[in-house]
Amino acid sequence: MxxxxxxxxxxxxxxxxxxxxxxxxxxxxxxxxxxxxxxxxxxxxxxxxxxxxxxxxxxxxxxxxxxxxxxxxxxxxxxxxxxxxxxxxxxxxxxxxxxxxxxxxxxxxxxxxxxxxPAAIVEVDEWNDPAWGSNRGDAMTVDCHYLYVTDNLLDPSHVAWVHRSSFGNAACEAEPLRTEVAEQGVTVSRWMRDVEVAPFYAKFVRFGGRCDRKQHYEVRFPSHAIIKAVFTPAGTGGDDAPLHPDVFLMNSYNFMTPVDASHTRYFWFQTRNFAPGDEEVSRQFDEDVRHAFEEDRAVLSAVHAGMAQRRTPNIDLAIDAGPLRFRRALAKKIEREQATAMASSAAYVAGQTANGVVA
Incomplete structure (x- = not known):
């Protein structure tokens, strides 16, 4: 598990x-x-x-x-x-x-x-960068299996319905997703072109009008998510394009610690490329992010209960490609780890028996 x-x-x-x-x-x-x-x-x-x-x-x-x-x-x-x-x-x-x-x-x-x-701990490159602001974040317990949370954090589409008043809007409903699998985890991303700025971000962006928006949802093994939000004036976005002077960048670091099979402790903080040291901006981030994550908590607790009590099979959709590939890759890592542990244990017992320690 x-x-x-x-x-x-x-x-x-x-x-x-x-x-x-x-x-x-x-x-x-x-x-x-x-x-x-x-x-x-x-x-x-x-x-x-x-x-x-x-x-x-x-x-x-x-x-x-x-x-x-x-x-x-x-x-x-x-x-x-x-x-x-x-x-x-x-x-x-x-x-x-x-x-x-x-x-x-x-x-x-x-x-x-x-x-x-300790070098294997997730690296936060901008942590000590004086040009970046940060808010300490918070923690909550979610009444669900931790893989439902990683599913959620590899699913940019859900913001169109769960977070319509904050992270999402109609632009997030149908744009195709790109899924990449690497040794350290899975990333799901997409650019949305010439769209409205979503409500949470509108109060912070430094340009007017419509935007190009990138959603970058990355979950690294075992259960650490890096969510990157990019907002730039419409017509200026792209992975190969230089950053616009007024680009909005926010990185959300999310760490899921399984408590048991039915509960997850969820820790997070955010970094941003503006307003370093501005306590009021950090307060607004804390308040708004907490509100959005409470929306996630309500949905994920209900999903856990619904899946545990299901009487008919659940289905998967095309948007589930990222979460399913993450689950499969993680399951293989767990299987290899358990096989190695069993082999080591068997070798130890054999050695003890050969030495006359174990009858």
């Missing part, structure tokens, strides 16, 4: 404090906290004794004490204290997870720790 060897967003950086924060990611319970030097820590949220969540215990220095019988664990997950025991029991440890901080977010690696490379 989930790709394990990948970076996911665990929380906004200000959510992770020296208090114990329980989260669920890929159906695994995890406790987050910060050491005294502010370094973030992620541990399995289950004491190995009776599986009481460690988040119900307390932090002592940089360690966590279980609230049931006082077993204490350091940042690596090793047990350092077992009250009433002559020695630390075998198996008294919890899993620890690699973390990285980037873009105001705390990222977690859910797979093999030795494979964790």
């Amino acid at each position: 989930f790709l394990k060897n990948a970076w996911y967003v665990a929380a906004w950086d200000n959510e992770v404090t020296q208090d114990l924060l329980p989260v669920t990611i890929l159906d695994e319970r995890i406790v987050l906290y910060r050491k005294q030097d502010r370094t973030p820590v992620a541990l399995e949220d289950a004491c190995p004794h009776r599986k009481l969540p460690l988040s119900m215990g307390r932090r002592i220095g940089d360690e966590v004490e279980c609230g049931y019988h006082g077993l204490t664990f350091d940042c690596s997950g090793a047990c350092t204290r077992a009250p009433g025991a002559a020695r630390i029991p075998t198996g008294a440890r919890v899993r620890s997870y690699p973390l990285a901080e980037r873009y105001g977010l705390v990222w977690i690696w859910m797979g093999e720790p030795d494979a964790a490379d």
Whole structure:
């Protein structure tokens, strides 16, 4: 169901404090906290004794004490204290997870720790560019499987109906889509020529009249979306055309973290090529984007429920090419990962048996 060897967003950086924060990611319970030097820590949220969540215990220095019988664990997950025991029991440890901080977010690696490379986190080229503004964004829980969200973020057409008062208008209804599959993910895009500027963007564009508009919807494995909006005066747009001086550029970074099979934690922020440092513009972006994403949440929650309760087969449309190709490619990655894990496990058991460790 989930790709394990990948970076996911665990929380906004200000959510992770020296208090114990329980989260669920890929159906695994995890406790987050910060050491005294502010370094973030992620541990399995289950004491190995009776599986009481460690988040119900307390932090002592940089360690966590279980609230049931006082077993204490350091940042690596090793047990350092077992009250009433002559020695630390075998198996008294919890899993620890690699973390990285980037873009105001705390990222977690859910797979093999030795494979964790922060360089694999999505690159935001304009993050420190003084010519670009940004709004911190927000997070919400969507009551649906995460692949319904990636479907939505590879579907430029839905804005014509779901977001008619914000991101979409009639121009988004029928223009053909271009789908590209790459090693890192799938991109669906199109140029719409000589159309009206959609309502959300109209208050920010620096030119009057009609526009050429590009929708660029890209989802990278496992579940990270980069949505690029380009608005330029009518007749000036094109992938090979130079950028018009008044071009409007907005990049929306969207990170979906599966909670379990029915819930997704959705994090986002936007960058823009104008009004750097303008708090009022950032406030408007936050407010309007949140409103649009609430529209998505209502639809996707209903889609999840409808698909779970369907009594007749659902159908696919031509506009589903991007989402379906993403799903197929991701499924193959998950299958390969699981096959590799099973082979490694079998080899380990065989080695232990050969050495007389396993009867």
